[in-house]
Amino acid sequence: NNDAVVQQFELPPLPYAYDALEPMISSKTLNYHHDKHHAKYVNTMNSMLAAAENDELKSLTALEDIILYAHQKGNVGLFNNAAQSWNHEFYWNCMTSPKNGGGKPPKQSHVSKLIQSSFGSHDEFVKQFTNAGNTAFGSGWAWLCYTSTPDNNKKLFVTKTIGAGTPLTDNDNGVVVPILTMDVWEHAYYLDYQNARPTYTETFLNKLVNWDFVESNLKKAMKMNDDKGEEL
Amino acid sequence: SAWSSLNMKAETGTTSRRNFGAAIAAGAAALVGAPDNAKAYDLPDLPYAFEALEPYIDTPTMKIHHDKHHATYVANINKATEGKDEVPILALQADAIEAGKPVRNNAGGHYNHAFFWQEMAPADEAAKMKPSAQLAELIDKSFGSMDEMKSQFEAAAAPGAVFGSGWVWVCVNQAGDELKIVGTPNQDNPLMKGVADEIMFPILGLDVWEHAYYLKYQNRRPEYVSNWWNVVNWDKISENCAYVVENHAGVSV
Numbered sequence: 470n471n472d473a474v475v476q477q478f479e480l481p482p483l484p485y486a487y488d489a490l491e492p493m494i495s496s497k498t499l500n501y502h503h504d505k506h507h508a509k510y511v512n513t514m515n516s517m518l519a520a521a522e523n524d525e526l527k528s529l530t531a532l533e534d535i536i537l538y539a540h541q542k543g544n545v546g547l548f549n550n551a552a553q554s555w556n557h558e559f560y561w562n563c564m565t566s567p568k569n570g571g572g573k574p575p576k577q578s579h580v581s582k583l584i585q586s587s588f589g590s591h592d593e594f595v596k597q598f599t600n601a602g603n604t605a606f607g608s609g610w611a612w613l614c615y616t617s618t619p620d621n622n623k624k625l626f627v628t629k630t631i632g633a634g635t636p637l638t639d640n641d642n643g644v645v646v647p648i649l650t651m652d653v654w655e656h657a658y659y660l661d662y663q664n665a666r667p668t669y670t671e672t673f674l675n676k677l678v679n680w681d682f683v684e685s686n687l688k689k690a691m692k693m694n695d696d697k698g699e700e701l
Numbered sequence: 702s703a704w705s706s707l708n709m710k711a712e713t714g715t716t717s718r719r720n721f722g723a724a725i726a727a728g729a730a731a732l733v734g735a736p737d738n739a740k741a742y743d744l745p746d747l748p749y750a751f752e753a754l755e756p757y758i759d760t761p762t763m764k765i766h767h768d769k770h771h772a773t774y775v776a777n778i779n780k781a782t783e784g785k786d787e788v789p790i791l792a793l794q795a796d797a798i799e800a801g802k803p804v805r806n807n808a809g810g811h812y813n814h815a816f817f818w819q820e821m822a823p824a825d826e827a828a829k830m831k832p833s834a835q836l837a838e839l840i841d842k843s844f845g846s847m848d849e850m851k852s853q854f855e856a857a858a859a860p861g862a863v864f865g866s867g868w869v870w871v872c873v874n875q876a877g878d879e880l881k882i883v884g885t886p887n888q889d890n891p892l893m894k895g896v897a898d899e900i901m902f903p904i905l906g907l908d909v910w911e912h913a914y915y916l917k918y919q920n921r922r923p924e925y926v927s928n929w930w931n932v933v934n935w936d937k938i939s940e941n942c943a944y945v946v947e948n949h950a951g952v953s954v
Contacts, residue, residue, distance in 0.1 A: 505920040513861075549864055606806055607887040607910070608865030632865045654865065655911035656920065664769040664912065 475518050476530045480511045481558050489566050493672050498660045506656055507557040514550035533637060540638045552633035556610060560652050565679035571672075574680035580625075580648070580687050583615075587624040594627070595674055598651075601629040602670040605653050611670075612636055613649035613683070615690045623691065646690035649683045740779040741787040744772050745815050745954070753823045757928045759917040767818070770912055774810030774888070781807055790815070791953050794892035795900065809888035813868060815954035817908055820941075822934035833939035835946070836904075839873075843880035850880070851930060857882050858909050858926045866910040872901035873945045880904075892951045902945035903952070905938050 483489075483503050487496040518535070521527050529535050532555050539548035564570065573591050574581040581591075588594040594613070602611035609631040617623050625648070628636060639645040651673050658669035747753075747767055752760040778790070781803040793800070793808035800808075822830070832840060832847070844850040850871070856862060858869040863884040872881050872891050883897050891901040907929055914925035941952045 501919045509860075509920070545864075546861065549861075606802070607867075655915060659911060659915040660919075663765050663916075664773070 475521060475527045476535070477515045477518065478511055478532065478554065480508050481561075483561050485561075485566065490564060490677060491567075493567050493661075493676050494564075494658075495661050498658070501660070502652075502656060503557075503561070507554070510550045510553040510557065514547065514554055517547050517550065536635065536637055549633040552635045552637075555637070556633065556635060556650065556652070559647065560610075560650050562682045563649050563651070563679055564673075564677040565681070567676040570680075571674055571676040571678045574684065578680070578684050579691065580680065580684050583623065583625050583687065587626065594625075597627040598674065599667075599670050601627050602651050602653050602673075603667050605629040605631065608632055608654040609634065611651045611653060612647050614639075615644070615646045615648050615687055617644045617691075644690070646686070648686035648690065649678065741782055742775050742779055742790060742811060744775045745818065747818050749821075749823060754821055754932045757824060757931045758821075758914075762912075762914065762916045765916075766908075766912060767814075771811070771814040774807045774814060777803065778807035778811050789953060791892070791951050794890065794951060795894055797893045798889075798895045805893070806888050809890055809893065812892075812954055813888055813890055813906065813908070816903065816906060816952065819954065820905060820934055820937055821932045822937075824931045827932050827934055830935035832935050833943065836935075836939045836942045839880050839942065850882075853882050854907075855923065855926050857884050858907060858922070860922050863909050869907050869909060870901075870903045871905040872897075872903050873942065874901055875899045875949075877946050877949060902950065904941035904945060905933070 480503075483499060487499045487503075490499065514535075518526070526535070526538055529538060532551060536548065536551045536555060538544075539551055574584070584591055584594045588597065598611055598613060605611060609629055612628050612630065614626055614628060614636045615623070616626060628639075630636070636645050636647045651670065653666060653670070658666060662669045744767075747763070751763040751767075754763060778793075782793075790808060790812045793804060794812055797805045797808050821827075831837075837847075840847055840850050844853060854869060854871065863869060863886070865886065867884055867886045868888075868890065869882065869884045870891055872883060873879075874881055881897075881901060883891055883901065885891065885896055889896045890906070891897045891903055894900060907926065909922060909926070914922060918925040944950075944952055
């Protein structure tokens with residue numbers, strides 16, 4: 470049977486209730502952001518995949534691989550929708566209830582130690598991440614990424630992307646793994662903050678960051694990169 | 702019409718108008734006590750009340766869009782051009798990209814928004830307007846019909862076409878004999894070298910940044926775009942067309 474069934478993706482549910490991030494992000498915002506914006510990216514990507522004629526593309530099943538394929542081939546439409554599908558799922562998981570979220574990661578965590586060694590202090594990380602979020606002109610994302618240089622120098626760095634941009638496509642000079650993101654497309658904050666993006670950014674960092682998720686992303690990244698399979 | 706005469710620019714090169722808007726811009730720049738004439742650019746007043754474009758563009762959006770977003774571009778372009786010779790904001794467009802991001806983003810942002818407010822009128826006034834003979838002829842020649850132009854414009858304004866933040870424009874081409882529709886990202890516009898195949902002169906433009914429509918329309922950008930025709934000031938668009946065709950230059954704001 471030569472008719473391979475092309476991959477179709479499901480819209481992942483929010484990892485929490487729509488009102489879980491209140492009052493920092495309203496349930497109204499999460500409703501539109503997840504059920505309309507995120508859903509549209511997934512549906513559009515699925516339509517594009519279903520109509521795909523290229524055998525290589527039709528054989529891909531992992532979202533990351535589809536993103537990299539689209540990037541490589543300059544397929545802007547597929548890239549935008551696939552990357553935005555990935556970015557949004559990642560973003561939901563980067564947040565948690567303001568009861569537990571934001572502030573500093575636990576002192577003994579890998580991310581805390583790597584923030585110290587990479588930035589000098591937690592405050593410096595906050596400063597850089599805040600700047601990235603507030604100066605991404607137009608629509609974009611702020612990221613905290615893990616990288617391991619060829620001489621095995623492990624560190625974290627902040628970056629920003631525009632549109633659907635993702636650090637997943639930055640793997641030219643070694644490993645780059647996103648571990649935290651913040652959506653700064655206006656639809657992410659406009660109903661709650663209007664033009665006051667800096668207030669949204671500050672609130673995200675102070676109240677919403679899911680450091681457990683960030684830590685687990687980092688541990689995965691470090692294990693992936695460590696050929697010796699060293700215990701962390 | 703009354704709206705048309707309010708919007709008419711007597712001469713080119715006029716940018717500064719001392720008005721209430723200047724106070725807003727000063728506040729936005731937090732330059733308390735700084736003399737108004739130290740700043741080259743003022744936030745122009747809207748040619749109508751904040752609620753004038755209801756129900757197609759809502760009052761809160763007009764207020765925030767003008768008093769916050771546009772005001773910030775004015776404050777920022779003033780900062781970016783501090784100490785430089787004062788030139789009309791139009792004059793900053795052609796080389797905006799070469800001038801670097803602070804000028805590109807904020808000279809573009811100020812011009813685009815000043816241009817935008819002037820293009821609109823309350824729906825009941827707009828309903829009485831139609832394109833001039835010159836504009837109608839150009840539309841038919843370039844697109845076949847007004848309906849076809851609107852259809853192509855709406856397609857160019859779709860979220861897949863202008864992905865993220867940007868604008869959609871109807872422009873007169875360099876040769877001055879045809880209209881073109883072009884989408885631009887962020888606060889770029891077709892007056893800037895390097896944005897389109899050639900510098901073109903906008904006669905009509907629509908802001909499709911989410912802040913332009915999100916409070917009322919949320920993700921429904923196509924609905925915002927198709928509703929927007931109800932508030933287009935065709936008298937002003939016709940004047941824009943006559944001006945750019947005659948002068949081979951962009952409209953002053």
